[in-house]
Amino acid sequence: LAKTTQPISMDSYEGQEVNITCSHNNIATNDYITWYQQFPSQGPRFIIQGYKTKVTNEVASLFIPADRKSSTLSLPRVSLSDTAVYYCLVGTAGGYNKLIFGAGTRLAVHP
Amino acid sequence: DAGVTQSPTHLIKTRGQQVTLRCSPKSGHDTVSWYQQALGQGPQFIFQYYEEEERQRGNFPDRFSGHQFPNYSSELNVNALLLGDSALYLCASSWPRGGFLEQYFGPGTRLTVT
Numbered sequence: 001l002a003k004t005t006q007p008i009s010m011d012s013y014e015g016q017e018v019n020i021t022c023s024h025n026n027i028a029t030n031d032y033i034t035w036y037q038q039f040p041s042q043g044p045r046f047i048i049q050g051y052k053t054k055v056t057n058e059v060a061s062l063f064i065p066a067d068r069k070s071s072t073l074s075l076p077r078v079s080l081s082d083t084a085v086y087y088c089l090v091g092t093a094g095g096y097n098k099l100i101f102g103a104g105t106r107l108a109v110h111p
Numbered sequence: 112d113a114g115v116t117q118s119p120t121h122l123i124k125t126r127g128q129q130v131t132l133r134c135s136p137k138s139g140h141d142t143v144s145w146y147q148q149a150l151g152q153g154p155q156f157i158f159q160y161y162e163e164e165e166r167q168r169g170n171f172p173d174r175f176s177g178h179q180f181p182n183y184s185s186e187l188n189v190n191a192l193l194l195g196d197s198a199l200y201l202c203a204s205s206w207p208r209g210g211f212l213e214q215y216f217g218p219g220t221r222l223t224v225t
Contacts, residue, residue, distance in 0.1 A: 032212055034212040034213070041199070041218075041219070041221070042216075042218055042219070043115070043201045043202075043203070043216025043217050043218055043219050044154065044201075044216050045216065046213045046214065046215070049212060049213065085153075087153060089212065091212050098144060098156040098159055098167050098169065099144070099146075099154070099156065099203070099212065099214060100156065101146075101153030101154045101155070102153055103152060103153055104153050
């Protein structure tokens with residue numbers, strides 16, 4: 001699975017838009033990009049997944065440029081409850097998938 | 112629809128002892144994966160079970176073993192516990208034919224080895 005690099009931590013304020021960028025230079029043609037969110041003492045939660053261009057759901061948007069070597073998770077108008085660790089993962093869809101987590105990005109949202 | 116459940120929630124063991132952790136997957140899921148998460152780190156893949164067989168294994172010693180039952184529930188066993196085994200153990204379920212990287216995680220079991 002392709003290795004990912006993302007910022008260790010980020011700070012934001014309530015109501016702002018937060019963009020977390022992930023680098024995955026060695027992404028393979030069949031790889032998808034997936035983001036998970038984890039609150040303290042809880043298991044990770046799937047947020048969004050994409051292959052190229054833009055994907056949007058009720059929680060976030062995922063922007064993937066044409067070369068797919070990076071991706072950006074966008075959280076609109078964050079609140080205190082969005083304080084969590086966000087993980088970017090890259091892997092092949094289909095088959096028996098194991099998730100390879102990095103250290104993630106610790107997002108702190110301040111009042 | 113119940114999500115992934117794990118038991119127990121917390122566990123304290125002594126070095127050298129053995130422990131068994133249990134997981135029930137989300138309804139409709141037939142694949143169970145186990146992860147170990149040390150404090151401040153991302154989850155690390157231990158192994159995955161499908162059709163009662165271990166399909167994939169991460170870089171963990173043989174002290175870590177598992178089992179999947181016909182109802183898709185699973186157990187993680189750890190023998191000869193070490194202090195370094197203290198961690199949050201997460202179970203995740205999915206369906207391999209679903210074709211994506213979306214796994215549903217349980218709340219985890221916090222294991223403390225003293």
